[in-house]
Amino acid sequence: MTKEIQLALCKYLSKKGHEHICENFGHLICEMDVASLSKSDMLLEFEVKISRSDFLADKNKRKKYGLSKFEMYSKCFGHEAKCPNYFYYVCPDKLISKDEIPLFAGLFYYNSDNEIIVIKNAQRIHKVPANRIKVLNKMLRMVSQRKYLGGTMMTYKNSLIKERYKTH
Numbered sequence: 001m002t003k004e005i006q007l008a009l010c011k012y013l014s015k016k017g018h019e020h021i022c023e024n025f026g027h028l029i030c031e032m033d034v035a036s037l038s039k040s041d042m043l044l045e046f047e048v049k050i051s052r053s054d055f056l057a058d059k060n061k062r063k064k065y066g067l068s069k070f071e072m073y074s075k076c077f078g079h080e081a082k083c084p085n086y087f088y089y090v091c092p093d094k095l096i097s098k099d100e101i102p103l104f105a106g107l108f109y110y111n112s113d114n115e116i117i118v119i120k121n122a123q124r125i126h127k128v129p130a131n132r133i134k135v136l137n138k139m140l141r142m143v144s145q146r147k148y149l150g151g152t153m154m155t156y157k158n159s160l161i162k163e164r165y166k167t168h
Contacts, residue, residue: 001050001092002033005110009034009046009090012116018044022139030069032084037136041129044122045084046108049091055100070102073125080128088122 006023013021018036025035027045034046049055061068073083088106089096098107098120106122 002048004114005048005050005090005092006034008110008114009048009108009116020136020139022142025139025142027082027084033090035084035135035139037130037132037139041132042085042124043130043135044086044088046088046090049089049096052095055089055091055096073104074102080126081131083125085124085126085128085130086122087125090116093117 010021010023013034013036019039020037022035023033025032027035027043032045033048036044036046038044047058049058059068059070069087073087086106087104088108089101090108090110093109093111095109096107101107101120104123104125105120107119109117109119111117
């Protein structure tokens with residue numbers, strides 16, 4: 001169901017004028033289920049949740065810097081380049097209520113008609129624009145690797161890159 005929601009979300013964002021959209025986009029501190037870069041270089045993250053347990057576990061997941069996504073995004077000062085400008089949850093209709101999400105987060109529902117419905121708009125996490133060239137280069141590289149090399153090749157190359165940087 002995650003892929004189904006991601007596809008519907010990408011179509012929705014495209015219809016709303018988002019030009020640069022990428023699924024499973026690996027950003028600096030986490031992987032975004034869907035990422036979008038606005039014309040004003042604001043990076044939007046969309047996190048797809050298909051179960052209550054997955055949503056509830058998110059609060060306790062520690063990322064690269066020992067902080068949960070909630071902690072990093074609610075106190076991103078000094079880490080603006082690592083955080084998106086806006087963050088949204090996307091889930092099946094009524095799986096998560098808007099009272100359960102962090103203040104900074106927005107919420108979209110995916111309904112039985114395969115439509116994306118805005119429940120709550122996200123607050124801006126910070127004002128620092130994303131590095132357009134870096135983000136678009138990474139999006140393009142990820143899309144082309146998936147299309148022409150396949151997911152397994154991309155995973156293999158990413159692990160080689162990680163190993164190279166561990167030794168330096």
